[in-house]
Amino acid sequence: MGLKRVETTIPGVVLIELNIFNDSRGFFLETHHQKRYAELGIDEIFVQDNHSHSRKGTLRGLHYQLNHAQGKLIYVVRGQIYDVAVDIRRCSPTFGEWTGAVLSDQNKYQIFIPKGFAHGFYVLSETADVIYKCSDLYTPDDEYGIFWADPKINIKWPEKNPILSEKDNQYPNLENVLVEHLPFYP
Numbered sequence: 001m002g003l004k005r006v007e008t009t010i011p012g013v014v015l016i017e018l019n020i021f022n023d024s025r026g027f028f029l030e031t032h033h034q035k036r037y038a039e040l041g042i043d044e045i046f047v048q049d050n051h052s053h054s055r056k057g058t059l060r061g062l063h064y065q066l067n068h069a070q071g072k073l074i075y076v077v078r079g080q081i082y083d084v085a086v087d088i089r090r091c092s093p094t095f096g097e098w099t100g101a102v103l104s105d106q107n108k109y110q111i112f113i114p115k116g117f118a119h120g121f122y123v124l125s126e127t128a129d130v131i132y133k134c135s136d137l138y139t140p141d142d143e144y145g146i147f148w149a150d151p152k153i154n155i156k157w158p159e160k161n162p163i164l165s166e167k168d169n170q171y172p173n174l175e176n177v178l179v180e181h182l183p184f185y186p
C-alpha cells in the first residue's frame with residue numbers, strides 16, 4: 001500500500017495517509033519522499049524543517065509569509081493537534097474559508113498546505129511535538145498573521161480561551177488586512 005491523498009474541503013489542502021510498516025519491534029515510515037509526493041500532486045521542494053513543542057491548550061497561528069510564501073507539510077511526532085488552514089488568496093473562490101484536521105502520533109496523518117494560506121494549530125494532548133517542512137525559508141520581516149478568532153472566518157477551535165503569544169493575539173481580522181498584504185490567487 002502506498003501513500004494516499006485525501007482531499008479536504010478546500011482544493012489544494014490535502015491530508016496524506018502514510019505507508020506504515022509495523023512489526024514486533026515497532027514501525028517504520030517515510031515522512032517525505034520527493035518523487036512519491038510529486039506523484040500525489042505535491043511537488044513542492046522543501047528547504048527548511050521546523051520543530052515545535054507546545055503544551056496542552058496552546059494555539060499557534062494563524063501565520064503566513066507574503067513575498068516568501070511557504071507551502072507546508074505538517075506532521076505530529078508526539079501528541080495530538082487540531083491543524084487549520086485558511087485560504088487568504090485574493091480572488092480565490094474559497095477566500096476566507098478554512099479547513100481543519102486532527103493530526104496525531106496515533107493516526108500519523110500529514111497535511112499539506114500550499115502557498116497562500118494562513119496556518120495554525122491547537123494542542124489537544126498534554127504536549128505535542130510538531131514537525132513541518134517549508135518550501136521557503138523563514139523571513140521575519142515577511143511574517144504576517146490573521147487573528148485566530150476572526151468572527152467572519154469562524155474557525156471551530158476546540159477551545160475558546162487558548163494559550164497564545166502576545167503577537168498571535170494581536171493580529172487583525174482578515175477583513176482588516178491591507179489588500180497588498182494578501183497573496184493573489186494564481
